Amino acid sequence: xxxxxxxxxxxxxxxxxxxxxxxxxxxxxxxxxxxxxxxxxxxxxxxxxxxxxxxxxxxxxxxxxxxxxxxxxxxxxxxxxxxxxxxxxxxxxxxxxxxxxxxxxxxxxxxxxxxxxxxxxxxxxxxxxxxxxxxxxxxxxxxxxxxxxxxxxxxxxxxxxxxxxxxxxxxxxxxxxxxxxxxxxxxxxxxxxxxxxxxxxxxxxxxxxxxxxxxxxxxxxxxxxxxxxxxxxxxxxxxxxxxxxxxxxxxxxxxxxxxxxxxxxxxxxxxxxxxxxxxxxxxxxxxxxxx
Amino acid sequence: xxxxxxxxxxxxxxxxxxxxxxxxxxxxxxxxxxxxxxxxxxxxxxxxxxxxxxxxxxxxxxxxxxxxxxxxxxxxxxxxxxxxxxxxxxxxxxxxxxxxxxxxxxxxxxxxxxxxxxxxxxxxxxxxxxxxxxxxxxxxxxxxxxxxxxxxxxxxxxxxxxxxxxxxxxxxxxxxxxxxxxxxxxxxxxxxxxxxxxxxxxxxxxxxxxxxxxxxxxxxxxxxxxxxxxxxxxxxxxxxxxxxxxxxxxxxxxxxxxxxxxxxxxxxxxxxxxxxxxxxxxxxxxxxxxxxxxxxxxxxxxx
Amino acid sequence: xxxxxxxxxxxxxxxxxxxxxxxxxxxxxxxxxxxxxxxxxxxxxxxxxxxxxxxxxxxxxxxxxxxxxxxxxxxxxxxxxxxxxxxxxxxxxxxxxxxxxxxxxxxxxxxxxxxxxxxxxxxxxxxxxxxxxxxxxxxxxxxxxxxxxxxxxxxxxxxxxxxxxxxxxxxxxxxxxxxxxxxxxxxxxxxxxxxxxxxxxxxxxxxxxxxxxxxxxxxxxxxxxxxxxxxxxxxxxxxxxxxxxxxxxxxxxxxxxxxxxxxxxxxxxxxxxxxxxxxxxxxxxxxxxxxxxxxxxxxxxxxxxxxxxxxxxxxxxxxxxxxxxxxxxxxxxxxxxxxxxxxxxxxxx
Numbered sequence: 001x002x003x004x005x006x007x008x009x010x011x012x013x014x015x016x017x018x019x020x021x022x023x024x025x026x027x028x029x030x031x032x033x034x035x036x037x038x039x040x041x042x043x044x045x046x047x048x049x050x051x052x053x054x055x056x057x058x059x060x061x062x063x064x065x066x067x068x069x070x071x072x073x074x075x076x077x078x079x080x081x082x083x084x085x086x087x088x089x090x091x092x093x094x095x096x097x098x099x100x101x102x103x104x105x106x107x108x109x110x111x112x113x114x115x116x117x118x119x120x121x122x123x124x125x126x127x128x129x130x131x132x133x134x135x136x137x138x139x140x141x142x143x144x145x146x147x148x149x150x151x152x153x154x155x156x157x158x159x160x161x162x163x164x165x166x167x168x169x170x171x172x173x174x175x176x177x178x179x180x181x182x183x184x185x186x187x188x189x190x191x192x193x194x195x196x197x198x199x200x201x202x203x204x205x206x207x208x209x210x211x212x213x214x215x216x217x218x219x220x221x222x223x224x225x226x227x228x229x230x231x232x233x234x235x236x237x238x239x240x241x242x243x244x245x246x247x248x249x250x251x252x253x254x255x256x257x258x259x260x261x262x263x264x265x266x267x268x269x270x271x272x273x274x275x276x277x278x279x280x281x282x283x284x285x286x287x288x289x290x291x
Numbered sequence: 292x293x294x295x296x297x298x299x300x301x302x303x304x305x306x307x308x309x310x311x312x313x314x315x316x317x318x319x320x321x322x323x324x325x326x327x328x329x330x331x332x333x334x335x336x337x338x339x340x341x342x343x344x345x346x347x348x349x350x351x352x353x354x355x356x357x358x359x360x361x362x363x364x365x366x367x368x369x370x371x372x373x374x375x376x377x378x379x380x381x382x383x384x385x386x387x388x389x390x391x392x393x394x395x396x397x398x399x400x401x402x403x404x405x406x407x408x409x410x411x412x413x414x415x416x417x418x419x420x421x422x423x424x425x426x427x428x429x430x431x432x433x434x435x436x437x438x439x440x441x442x443x444x445x446x447x448x449x450x451x452x453x454x455x456x457x458x459x460x461x462x463x464x465x466x467x468x469x470x471x472x473x474x475x476x477x478x479x480x481x482x483x484x485x486x487x488x489x490x491x492x493x494x495x496x497x498x499x500x501x502x503x504x505x506x507x508x509x510x511x512x513x514x515x516x517x518x519x520x521x522x523x524x525x526x527x528x529x530x531x532x533x534x535x536x537x538x539x540x541x542x543x544x545x546x547x548x549x550x551x552x553x554x555x556x557x558x559x560x561x562x563x564x565x566x567x568x569x570x571x572x573x574x575x576x577x578x579x580x581x582x583x584x585x586x587x588x589x590x591x592x593x594x
Numbered sequence: 595x596x597x598x599x600x601x602x603x604x605x606x607x608x609x610x611x612x613x614x615x616x617x618x619x620x621x622x623x624x625x626x627x628x629x630x631x632x633x634x635x636x637x638x639x640x641x642x643x644x645x646x647x648x649x650x651x652x653x654x655x656x657x658x659x660x661x662x663x664x665x666x667x668x669x670x671x672x673x674x675x676x677x678x679x680x681x682x683x684x685x686x687x688x689x690x691x692x693x694x695x696x697x698x699x700x701x702x703x704x705x706x707x708x709x710x711x712x713x714x715x716x717x718x719x720x721x722x723x724x725x726x727x728x729x730x731x732x733x734x735x736x737x738x739x740x741x742x743x744x745x746x747x748x749x750x751x752x753x754x755x756x757x758x759x760x761x762x763x764x765x766x767x768x769x770x771x772x773x774x775x776x777x778x779x780x781x782x783x784x785x786x787x788x789x790x791x792x793x794x795x796x797x798x799x800x801x802x803x804x805x806x807x808x809x810x811x812x813x814x815x816x817x818x819x820x821x822x823x824x825x826x827x828x829x830x831x832x833x834x835x836x837x838x839x840x841x842x843x844x845x846x847x848x849x850x851x852x853x854x855x856x857x858x859x860x861x862x863x864x865x866x867x868x869x870x871x872x873x874x875x876x877x878x879x880x881x882x883x884x885x886x887x888x889x890x891x892x893x894x895x896x897x898x899x900x901x902x903x904x905x906x907x908x909x910x911x912x913x914x915x916x917x918x919x920x921x922x923x924x925x926x927x928x929x930x931x932x933x934x935x936x937x938x939x940x941x942x943x
Contacts, residue, residue: 003671010495011418014410018403018466025463026429029440036439094330105331107580109338111569114576114583116524118545119568123345125549126558132357134344166341171587178588220431227433230526230542234549248435248527255439256531268436275433483702486669491716491767492690501715505706 030272036265043259056266065242066250066267070274073246076157077225080164084221085214087165088172093206095173096180106174113170121234124163125150153243156236160244164231168224172217179213180206215286222282226275247271342569348562356558371559375567380537382567385544389523390571392454392540396461396522397515400469403462404514408473409499413482423471430467437464438527445532452535460528465518472517472589476510477503513586516579523572541568619680620644621666621771621803626675628661628827635661637827638675643771643803643820645680648794649832650806650818652850658827659807660699663773666805667694679770690720695764695802696773700780701756703748703763710735710744713763734762737796753781754789761796772797772804778813790816811851815839823847842868845938848931854897856931859904864935871897871908873929876915881924882907886917 037056039049060066095106112120127133128149136146149159187205196204207214229248232238238245238253251271254264348356355366375382411419441460450456480503488498504511526542533539539547548564576583621643628636636658643649651659664670666677668689677685684692704712710731717727735741738758748756757777764772777793778786794817797804808814814821815835822832823846831843835851842848848856848868857874859867884900884907891913898909898917909923932941 011410011414014406015422018407018470021403021459021463022425022429022466024444025437025441025460025466026432029437032440032443091334094327094334097327103580104577105335106584107576109334110580110583111342111573111576112338114520114524114572115569116526116542116545116572118526118542118549119565120341122545122549122561123341123565126348126561127341127344129558132558166337170338174584174587223431223433227435229435230546233526234546237550248433251436252438252527255442261439264439268439272436481700481702483698483700484704486667487696487698487702487763488704488716489669490667490689490694490696491719491763493716493719497719501719502704506704 030269033265033269033272036262037269039262041261042263047259047261049262052262056263059263060266060270065245066247066270068242069245069247069250070271072157072244073226073228073248076160076164076228076244076246077222080161080168081218081221081225083161083165084169084172085217087169088176088217089210091169091173092176092180095177110170110174112167113174115167117167117230118234120167121163121231124159124166125235128159150236151240153241156240156244160228160232160235163235164225164228167231168221172221175217176210176213179210183209211289215282219279219282222278223275226271226278247274342566345562345565345569348558349566351559353559368559371563372567375560375563382544382564384537385539385541386567386571388454388538389541392457392461392529393519393522395455396458396465397518399458399462400465400518401511401515404466404469404473405499405504405511407466408470408477409503411470412474412477423474426467426471430471432467434464435527438531441528442531451532452538454533454538454540457529457532457540458522460532461522461525464525464528465521468521469514469518472514472586473507473510475589476507480506509582509585510589512579513582513589516575516583517586520572520575520583619682619770619803620678621805622676622678623662623666624676624678626662626665626677627673628658628665628670629673635827636665636672639827639829641822641829641832643805645803646801647820648797648804648806648818650808650814650821651824652808652811652814652821653824653830654850655809656826657824659809659824660775661827662824663696663775663805663807666692666771667696667773668692693767693770694773695767695769695771697757697760697764697775697777699776701748701760701777703756703759705748708745708747709740709751709759712748712759713766716763717766730766734765737765738762754785757781757789761793765796769802771802774804774806776807776809778808778810786813793817812853815851821851823850841940842931843940845933848933854908854910857907858933859902859907860935865941866933866935866938868931868933869925869929871910873925874907874909874923875911875925877922877924879922881922884909884921884923886919886921889917 036049038051038053040052040055041047041049091109095102095109127135130136130148130151131140131146133149135149139146147155149155183206187209188201191201191205227248228246229252232244232246232249233252236244238249247267248271251264251267254260254267258264349371350367350369352366352368352370411422437460444460445451445456448456450459484502484506485498488502493501523540524542525540526546529540530543530546533543536544536547545564545568548561621641623639623641626636626639626641627634639662641649641662651662653659661670665672668684668687672685675685676683679692704715707715713734714727714731717730722730731744735744738761740755740758740762743751743755743759748759751759757780760777764774774797778789781789790813797806806814806818808817818835820832820834821838823830823838825846831838831847833841838847838851842851842856845858845866845868849858852870854871856868856870859869861867882902882904884902887899887901887906889899890897894913895910896913896915896917898911900907900909900923907923911917930943932943933939934941
């Protein structure tokens, strides 16, 4: 056996187990959804798959709830990822300072990110409680009326954004902090020698050099936020009146509550396509920003 | 005095490595210090406030909670904790399940990821490029999309309500990040170290065992911690694979607690559950802060 | 642990052999070819190194000299050609069975292991009995004066000490061929000169062929019995340092050997006329007219840059030689080299 062949064989043996599991976990499901989205498999078919052609896709196009959830998911993702980026940058700038016990401060600020989403969602449910939560307690003590955070369609999605920002900002901050630490200090010194101001330093040095990290964090966080499930499931359950329902929650309900598996797979694929579109837009925006 | 010196200004993000010189140049040290204390204080309040509130709630009687801020002297209790710890199943059972799943998933992930990362790091060209792109795409993929198909797998192979079987999808979902991190670590090792061992007749396994893995210790450890955190926190798959209450891991258990009490308001018990569910992670974070941060940061820089 | 009798174990018979008995053979490379993609790294190379001889592979970076070393070691595989060691074809043998002792440029010491473990790991893994390992370890530790350092980690060693550990590891293999890849490049200039004689005694005392890669002509001339000059994977010339200095096969070799660089003066017929700076001397008439541009005085010698109608000219002479601003320089005819203008090959004298 030739040595190149042998070396290739060794590589194959090394990566094959991981590759097989990856195929099973990531690739097979998408193929399965493709097939399932062309089937009716629900209580009406006795939970047996029956080919129905493009019926599920037609239903998806006319499904007001799907498009409402899509809009809500986009609104939630855009607002929370935007806020996370701003706050994360501010926190990264603070954490970048030399500071006694910086390590402890850093790990404590990381705590929200490390907690299971369901744990912290339950916590926030109590904080937003009307009238006994601490926020409403504070409002009452200064003589204001309490706010039905989780019971009002206008407020509930904001509550979800707040909880999400609280949980994921530490992650954003940490990635941006890693980026900040890559920027050589003499750039700032050079600008200072030329008499530049601190805001100019932020605009002319920090942000441009941080751009790859910002892009990475945007890509990762947007993908995660568009798939939001845990937080909504525990904090609001999608309510009130479906005002916080995300696409992932809708897909979950279709499968596990309405037992309509064919349509759930269609919703999931529709969501995947929206996701690809967002990623594509992000890539285009990045290319435009670089040019 | 003229404009504040740049490196010390918090806005500019300049490092403070030349501390004394920098802080004496601009605004007075006292006010700068005050500003920084304020900023960090605010940060800690924002990060820890909600958790502290949970801790407070978990130690109060229901009456004391409804009474609001008055009467802090009385109304303290441990009843919330005894209630959830003696429930059916007791709360520690969920922690134990999560621990088991987290531990086994982590081991399984490393077992698959280390050879794969090694195999990829020692190659160049198309294979590595294609695999790198695929791994990155799967690493950012919102895996919640996969739950229905994975549920079908569980149904087909009878894997539902089996904690060890749950580790399979967990390992699969953790693989992209783990392989990316480990591959970067392998690639950073000078190739001569391994070549030298080849000349001395060490087999592939011996090289991994005696040379490569000892040198990659820190990278393997931070990868393991991130995988453990993922498995500990995972929700949708656990939610759909596990239904027997004594098998629930922490995440679906919390959701069930939340769902079961929509109309009653046992806030104290909620809060006690949140606190108990957070303490292991707080400890993990405080002890292993450095490797966790290293893992996350490496992921960002290499990605 | 059970200790098998040395005679039953193949690896023991090899490692316990006395130096010289199993390692007496020449290394031959025949038409060795190595390509990476479309680039030819080593181009049909023929070389022979006799046992006990030290051959330096000399050339600028990227000339393929390290690749040749890796081919001999078995870390890379040739696309064509053969490698023979003591008459045996080893081209297809895996690295461990070639029994090469290699010193890497970075030394490649295992940072997490002590000096002693760095040295013994290979033998442990090959299943050599503990007693043999201890004996062999003591032998090289004494030879390289490393006894005091056996418990230290590589990070706690100086550059020179690290080099000795790497050498010790190569010696421990009782190699049939020594391969050294720029072993001096991580040391400062002074240490390099100090270590050169030491390295020569340790390596070239035995009977195994030694291949020594360097880009430093001075180092090559100081350490090697013969030098092979390489360029773009092709052998330019192979010979003793003296041969290379006195009879360079082409203009490239002439420029690469000898410092300061040889003067190459273009002639009207297109050929190049080469004369080394140290072979010039002032003459009353004849020679070429020159004007002094700059002067570096080193004490024992001085280095001068002059302008002539052929272009700039380097001249090295005694430090006490008086130098005028305008002068004529000549040379002995036997010191003259002539090279073809197009092929740059040496023209017959």
